[in-house]
């Protein structure tokens with residue numbers, strides 16, 4: 275097993291770009307009349323209503339439509355006024371302009387998404403009983419669909435798509451990692467932790483509420499043990515492969531659980547092949563390729579720490595390390611170097627970070643996707659397979675396919691789609707919340 279270090283990576287596409295998008299939206303939403311009335315940005319971009327009235331959010335006429343379709347977000351621009359004097363994290367009823375009840379939602383005046391819906395029922399109280407019911411439902415769905423059969427690593431709560439906006443809970447064996455993204459679940463943090471501790475009986479609940487997006491909600495960043503004790507070694511066994519999970523400082527909550535089924539597909543495709551795994555993180559796709567009998571696996575990532583864990587994961591599984599090479603490099607550069615060296619592969623995996631968190635970044639992201647996929651096509655031998663992914667919420671499945679078609683055309687190859695891929699079933703997509711369908715993948719065979 276060899277590890278190389280290339281020139282320091284420039285990592286041109288960072289997930290944190292999403293913050294800028296929301297800041298731009300904040301500017302756009304501040305109308306000239308707001309400016310004239312000298313309403314400060316952030317705290318009150320809508321009109322404060324009658325402070326002595328019953329607390330509630332009243333929407334502008336016509337702005338109830340997305341709620342009637344059960345989309346759970348209420349943007350500042352949709353709000354006519356907020357009655358009562360409420361604080362961030364409070365649950366407020368939401369009414370249309372005519373005063374009809376629409377939903378109960380968690381309020382955050384500091385966010386562009388001023389409220390996120392907890393419930394569509396007027397008679398539902400948002401209390402510990404509500405959270406117990408919702409968490410139990412999410413757990414029952416995963417048990418019913420037998421999602422734990424393949425792995426002891428699983429997403430237990432997938433935020434909006436499990437009816438709990440802003441709350442993510444991932445399970446890694448006996449350890450739960452909780453990530454709170456907005457003011458609603460922040461208010462109920464202790465209650466949620468108690469319920470998870472009681473229902474799941476983990477040895478530890480670790481909190482990774484340290485994503486950049488929290489600053490947009492004016493919430494402090496948090497990283498630490500919430501309940502129990504964190505074991506020295508956190509591990510998942512996924513389809514029989516062991517992965518070390520760094521819950522304290524790994525990416526997301528420590529692992530990319532959403533790619534579980536797609537990684538398993540690599541196992542079946544890799545036999546006797548020269549494999550290139552770009553953006554390999556802790557070696558997910560590489561380990562499956564090795565187990566699937568790959569002749570060689572070149573794995574590239576910009577993170578030295580991820581590569582260290584990846585190499586350790588090979589040993590942990592007793593796999594043949596002589597067939598894998600780890601390269602710390604910027605993939606955009608490394609693909610060009612491989613092209614110039616006239617290197618060829620039979621199977622290439624491209625699983626980059628989020629280039630476009632929202633549609634506002636789609637154009638720039640499209641250039642990034644086209645670049646790496648064009649180079650990927652050029653590095654394939656005839657009959658080779660390209661497994662290409664996008665986890666950008668701002669790039670639709672349709673647009674992604676068009677970008678890949680453009681890349682194939684410019685690379686001068688004919689390719690067929692042989693698989694359309696998505697996130698695993700523990701990342702459900704609520705029909706009324708299409709934003710939940712962020713991960714898409716294509717497996718293409720070059721003629």
Ligand code: SAH
Nearest residue numbers: 285530553555558575576577604605625627
């Ligand atoms: N395929 C992985 C997950 C990939 S996440 C799995 O199944 O576990 C994206 C990875 O891209 C991260 O590990 C990050 O460190 C890496 N990365 C981000 N920008 C990069 C760049 N420009 N060059 C190389 N790696 C990069």
